[in-house]
Amino acid sequence: MDFSYIRPKFFEALKGYNGEQFVKDLISGIIVAIIAMPLSIALAIASGVNPEQGLYTAVVAGFFISFLGGSIVQIGGPTAAFVIIIYGIVAQYGIAGLTVATIMAGFMLILMGIFRLGDLIKFIPKTITVGFTFGIAVSIVAGQIKDFFGLDMGAVPAEFVEKMIALFKNFHTLNIATFLVGLLALLIQIFWPKVSKKIPGSLIAIIVTTLIVKFGNLPVKTIGDLYTIRAGLPKFGIPDISPELISLMVSPAFTIAILAAIESLLSCVVSDTMTGSHHSPNAELIGQGVGNIMSALFGGIPATGAIARTAANVKNGGRTPIAGMIHAITLMLILLFLMPYASLIPMSCLAAILIIVGYNMSGWKNVVHIIKIAPKSDIAVLLITLFLTVLFDLVMAIKFGMILAAFLFLKRMSDIANVRQWVDKSDLDEYALNSDFKAVPKNTIVYEIFGALFFGATKDLLNIAHEDEKNVLVLRMRNVPVMDISGLEALEELLGICKKRNMTLILSHVNEQPIKVMGKAGFIEKLGKDNFCENIDRALERAKTLDK
Numbered sequence: 001m002d003f004s005y006i007r008p009k010f011f012e013a014l015k016g017y018n019g020e021q022f023v024k025d026l027i028s029g030i031i032v033a034i035i036a037m038p039l040s041i042a043l044a045i046a047s048g049v050n051p052e053q054g055l056y057t058a059v060v061a062g063f064f065i066s067f068l069g070g071s072i073v074q075i076g077g078p079t080a081a082f083v084i085i086i087y088g089i090v091a092q093y094g095i096a097g098l099t100v101a102t103i104m105a106g107f108m109l110i111l112m113g114i115f116r117l118g119d120l121i122k123f124i125p126k127t128i129t130v131g132f133t134f135g136i137a138v139s140i141v142a143g144q145i146k147d148f149f150g151l152d153m154g155a156v157p158a159e160f161v162e163k164m165i166a167l168f169k170n171f172h173t174l175n176i177a178t179f180l181v182g183l184l185a186l187l188i189q190i191f192w193p194k195v196s197k198k199i200p201g202s203l204i205a206i207i208v209t210t211l212i213v214k215f216g217n218l219p220v221k222t223i224g225d226l227y228t229i230r231a232g233l234p235k236f237g238i239p240d241i242s243p244e245l246i247s248l249m250v251s252p253a254f255t256i257a258i259l260a261a262i263e264s265l266l267s268c269v270v271s272d273t274m275t276g277s278h279h280s281p282n283a284e285l286i287g288q289g290v291g292n293i294m295s296a297l298f299g300g301i302p303a304t305g306a307i308a309r310t311a312a313n314v315k316n317g318g319r320t321p322i323a324g325m326i327h328a329i330t331l332m333l334i335l336l337f338l339m340p341y342a343s344l345i346p347m348s349c350l351a352a353i354l355i356i357v358g359y360n361m362s363g364w365k366n367v368v369h370i371i372k373i374a375p376k377s378d379i380a381v382l383l384i385t386l387f388l389t390v391l392f393d394l395v396m397a398i399k400f401g402m403i404l405a406a407f408l409f410l411k412r413m414s415d416i417a418n419v420r421q422w423v424d425k426s427d428l429d430e431y432a433l434n435s436d437f438k439a440v441p442k443n444t445i446v447y448e449i450f451g452a453l454f455f456g457a458t459k460d461l462l463n464i465a466h467e468d469e470k471n472v473l474v475l476r477m478r479n480v481p482v483m484d485i486s487g488l489e490a491l492e493e494l495l496g497i498c499k500k501r502n503m504t505l506i507l508s509h510v511n512e513q514p515i516k517v518m519g520k521a522g523f524i525e526k527l528g529k530d531n532f533c534e535n536i537d538r539a540l541e542r543a544k545t546l547d548k
Contacts, residue, residue: 006113006283008068013320021319028318029326032075032309035200036062036327037334039309039357041223041342042350043078044301046143047086049095051227051342052335053301054078056234059332061295061303066324069287070118070280071268075309075324076291080357081263082256082302084139085394089252091158097249099239102296104246104253109260109289118281121265127374127382128401129262130366135389135397137362142167144351144358150178150221160390177218182348185209189356198316202353209349223350224343231339233332234298255395256292256302264288264305274314308360377408410454417451419461422476438536441472444543446536448476453514455486461494471503472543476536478509483517491518495527504546506531508539 036058044054058077065076089098112118139160145167146156152173157163185205192201213220223229268279288304295303313323367386371379381404388397422440440446447464464473498505505527510518515532518524524532533539 005116005280006070006286007280008283008287008321009070009072009280010067010321013072013322017320017322022322024317025320025323026326028313028316029323030330031198031316032313032318032323032327033330033334034203035312036075036077036306036309036331038200038202038206038345038350038353040078040331041345042353042357043080043083045223045227045347045350046083046140046354047078047301048090049086049098049301050229051223052230052234052339053299055331055335055339056298057295057300057303059328059335060234060298060300061291062331063291063325063328064294065264065287065291065303065305066321066328067287068283068290069264069305069321070283070285071271071305071310072277072279072320073271073275073310073313073318073323074264074267074279074284074287074305074321075313075327076264076288076303077306077309078301079263079304079306080140080354080361081133081136081259081304083143084136085252085255085259086301087143088158088393093245093248093252096239097245097252098301099296100241100245101249101252101256102300102302103239103293104249105256105260105302106289106291106293106296108253108257109285109292111289112257112261113282113285113289116282118261118265118285121261121281124262124402125378125381125405127370127378128385128398128405129266130363130370131382131385131401132389132394132397134362134364134367135386136394137358138386138390140358140361141355144354146351147221147347148179148182148351148355150175150182150348175219178220178346178348181209181213181218181220181346182352184212185346185349185352186355189352202356205349205352206345209346210344213346214344221347222343223345223347226347227343229339229343232336234300234335236298238297251395255393255398258398259394260288260292260302260304261285263307267305267307267310270307271310271314274311275319377411381405381408413452413454417449417453419447419449419464421464422446422448438540441540441544441547443470443547444472444474444540445470446474446476446540448479450479453477453480453483453487453490455484461487461490464494472506472546473498473503474506474508474536474539474543476508476539477511477514478536480514481511483514485517487514488517488521488523492521492523492526495523504531504543506533506539506542508533508536 040054040058041051044051062076065074086098089101142160142163146153151167151170153166153170157166188205188208189201192204212218213222264284265281268281268284272279291303295301367382370382381401384404385397385401388400495505507527510532530542533542
């Protein structure tokens with residue numbers, strides 16, 4: 001049995017590997033780790049877990065995603081897309097629930113890869129991915145308002161509308177010092193790329209604001225004021241699993257798995273464009289699955305391919321999975337030696353980092369572009385997905401978006417599918433639909449079907465055998481690529497109508513998929529093999545022989 005479709009890219013990348021590429025991978029891995037460090041901490045806190053758990057995720061999941069994944073440059077770790085999902089799971093089911101959901105999602109991803117479902121992710125419409133990505137970005141930014149402005153209030157409600165109402169009511173408690181520190185962090189990230197693109201602005205913002213708050217003795221809350229940070233390596237642990245908890249976690253796990261699959265494969269597509277390589281989608285899903293399982297077992301949170309970090313890896317010379325593995329090892333060293341200093345980082349600085357993350361992931365320019373050029377139906381799918389993501393949850397948004405997109409697609413297919421009658425050659429001055437102007441026998445009526453013959457496109461088929469003076473009906477089907485059971489039933493009903501009117505039904509140029517459907521259903525025997533003609537010329541000749 002061939003399992004090459006799930007073979008990790010790591011082994012392929014080792015062929016011809018040399019010292020020069022190792023140096024490039026080493027430098028890129030270290031740079032990406034420096035980028036990932038503040039993001040991992042900020043994303044963990046925004047998700048409602050301890051800061052070090054973000055680094056656990058980047059270390060463990062990042063290593064296995066690079067080692068076992070289907071991309072040569074993918075960087076795995078915690079991402080902003082998971083924030084609202086993780087926050088909701090932790091709030092409702094606690095860390096134990098999150099751990100179980102992450103492990104279950106990992107197994108789902110592995111099964112998706114084994115059964116080659118990685119190739120199907122591309123069928124999710126762009127309007128849905130753009131919609132929920134923008135919705136997640138809005139939720140992330142909204143979640144940072146309290147810490148960015150230093151509002152003195154209790155726990156922020158999880159629901160978006162209630163959250164905004166609570167923030168508005170408590171906005172008068174704004175802490176000026178906290179706000180100014182957050183604003184400084186924001187400005188540093190905006191303008192630092194003009195100074196250097198190698199060193200991330202988020203790292204500079206952390207260093208500058210931490211020093212200002214520490215030595216200025218400012219009344220600004222830091223990570224250490226709210227969390228107890230544990231340094232050292234992550235510890236292996238198996239959670240307490242019960243049948244009840246597993247049943248409760250099925251839906252959250254499915255959400256994590258779907259989002260991890262979508263985001264990781266989108267990241268692979270972006271990196272393929274940058275490197276000219278080709279990823280293996282099913283191997284990538286298996287790598288993501290193993291990475292998430294191991295992350296949960298070592299105290300981490302859900303992970304996926306991080307588009308921004310993967311792009312940074314490519315830009316800095318990383319060309320093999322070794323760069324991603326070095327990124328994980330570097331973060332492990334940070335965990336061991338530098339983690340205690342993270343307690344000094346101002347919360348408003350982390351909020352500023354996540355605001356920039358939300359802005360960058362929102363893709364608002366893409367949203368505006370789609371609204372300008374897309375059909376109204378596509379815009380409706382985008383906006384509905386966006387609002388459902390913000391106001392309810394991602395599961396509902398994706399489910400409803402996919403259902404709506406599917407119905408709209410079927411509507412479009414139905415609209416373009418039609419049945420047109422041929423007009424005889426002698427009537428060309430009046431109107432003719434047959435492009436090659438075939439002469440139609442006087443005893444024959446010819447119709448040509450255009451488009452897929454499925455349940456949404458059979459409405460016109462049953463109205464065509466209406467001329468009593470004709471005794472042959474020819475259906476030209478060269479433009480029918482596919483047919484479903486509803487299309488077959490319509491043909492069977494049409495055959496019944498023809499028999500009642502003493503008409504012979506002839507099918508011309510039936511394509512491969514429709515002929516298979518007809519063969520399995522026994523329709524070929526019902527119609528008679530002589531009434532299946534390979535082209536319209538043969539069909540018209542057959543019709544002449546049936547003249548009254």
